[in-house]
Amino acid sequence: MSDDFTNGTEIEVRGLNLWYGTNHALHDISIDIPKNSVTAFIGPSGCGKSTFLRCLNRMNDLIPGCRIEGKVNISGQDIYNKDVDVVDLRKKVGMVFQKPNPFPMSIHDNVAYGPRIHGAAKKEVGGIVEYALRSGALWDEVSGRLSTSALDLSGGQQQRLCIARTLAVKPEVILFDEPCSSLDPISTSKIEDLILELKKQYTIVIVTHNMQQAARISDHTAFFLLGDLIEFGRTEQIFESPQKKETEDYITGRFG
Amino acid sequence: MTRTQYHNDLDALKRNIIEMGEKSHRLIVDSVKALDSRDIELAGNVVQRDKEIDDYDLKIERFISQLIARQSPTAGDMRLVTSCFKISLDLERMSDNAVDIAKGTRYLKEGYTRPPGNILKMAELGQEMLRQSMKAFDTLDEDLARATAREDDKIDRLFYETQKELIEMMSQDRSMINNASYLLFVIRYLERIGDHACNICESVIYMASGERVDLN
Numbered sequence: 001m002s003d004d005f006t007n008g009t010e011i012e013v014r015g016l017n018l019w020y021g022t023n024h025a026l027h028d029i030s031i032d033i034p035k036n037s038v039t040a041f042i043g044p045s046g047c048g049k050s051t052f053l054r055c056l057n058r059m060n061d062l063i064p065g066c067r068i069e070g071k072v073n074i075s076g077q078d079i080y081n082k083d084v085d086v087v088d089l090r091k092k093v094g095m096v097f098q099k100p101n102p103f104p105m106s107i108h109d110n111v112a113y114g115p116r117i118h119g120a121a122k123k124e125v126g127g128i129v130e131y132a133l134r135s136g137a138l139w140d141e142v143s144g145r146l147s148t149s150a151l152d153l154s155g156g157q158q159q160r161l162c163i164a165r166t167l168a169v170k171p172e173v174i175l176f177d178e179p180c181s182s183l184d185p186i187s188t189s190k191i192e193d194l195i196l197e198l199k200k201q202y203t204i205v206i207v208t209h210n211m212q213q214a215a216r217i218s219d220h221t222a223f224f225l226l227g228d229l230i231e232f233g234r235t236e237q238i239f240e241s242p243q244k245k246e247t248e249d250y251i252t253g254r255f256g
Numbered sequence: 257m258t259r260t261q262y263h264n265d266l267d268a269l270k271r272n273i274i275e276m277g278e279k280s281h282r283l284i285v286d287s288v289k290a291l292d293s294r295d296i297e298l299a300g301n302v303v304q305r306d307k308e309i310d311d312y313d314l315k316i317e318r319f320i321s322q323l324i325a326r327q328s329p330t331a332g333d334m335r336l337v338t339s340c341f342k343i344s345l346d347l348e349r350m351s352d353n354a355v356d357i358a359k360g361t362r363y364l365k366e367g368y369t370r371p372p373g374n375i376l377k378m379a380e381l382g383q384e385m386l387r388q389s390m391k392a393f394d395t396l397d398e399d400l401a402r403a404t405a406r407e408d409d410k411i412d413r414l415f416y417e418t419q420k421e422l423i424e425m426m427s428q429d430r431s432m433i434n435n436a437s438y439l440l441f442v443i444r445y446l447e448r449i450g451d452h453a454c455n456i457c458e459s460v461i462y463m464a465s466g467e468r469v470d471l472n
Contacts, residue, residue, distance in 0.1 A: 240466060253262065254259075
């Protein structure tokens, strides 16, 4: 966990403000998220961490009354530029949600769905599905039953399928919004191991309510409170010697 | 405030360290008193009381293991817990030094009156360093910890002076060899007590600021 990151910045956010109607939900957020590393967002409910995560692939565009100001550059591209194709953006910046949400179709078709709509050739699809399921640490468990329904998988397997589905379109960044909160400890460990493996190739951002999970798997941690980014630093520093009292109070359970 | 039981446990841990510190302090005071007055009975009592300190050490270690296993302390709490683990070891070692002084007192030969005055000065300095380091621990006072650690230089100087004095004593009067060689050990034990007090000061600074320093 103590690799020396000299990889540079993948996601650069400057002066980001977000309003839901008149509610000013994010205040002037600036942060540099390093490439090929795991960055965790922590903070009490309602602090804005998930809202901020959703800014990184423009998921908030879908919410009526939501207004955003500021800059978000991902690998050099301003993602809020009017020329950006949001479908392409979400291919580049994939997302895995709290509750596994496989499509009501076979395991194979779940993973093949993305590559197909992005125009993958028919003969390539089988290879992509295998690659994605292997990368998602699910291949060994499902290779003999790819045509069965994804809904028959366990919760942990469904979540890894959702990760595989994200990997199938070869993203650069993967956003995880509390990916383990509905999983048992063993499935949680498998997802955590997988995230550590995936950071070699992808930039990972994870929102988690489980502070120990943030401590275990992330390289950098950002603490949010009431729409402000209070502190951002290397995870070992945040959990050993936070600089801000609010961070200390939150991670030691004195509030929240 | 949430996690009430956890915070009560952290308070209890701190309280146990302070109690252990007080008991170690009394043990050191009595061991030197027994040496100074050749009180064999008091020296024997010091040796017996060491078990109490060992029990504290064990109790604190178990307490810390449970806290880590069940509560996953972080940030300032984690620094408190890991520092308590180290401080408990330092206190236990200091008490062992007191016991060593007491054990030797029982073998001092008759005819020798009092140890050189420097030994008592070293002991006073060591006792005061322990008292102040525990006060710094209790109040998380970084400045007091640094000031206390600086006192160790005085003990070190007295150590070298007294060592010379004792060697001279032996070379001038062969009948002093038994007692003076024992006193050479005593000054080493007292010098170590100062070092352990310094370690406690280092732990206090880490607890207070997260900074790791070498004050020895």
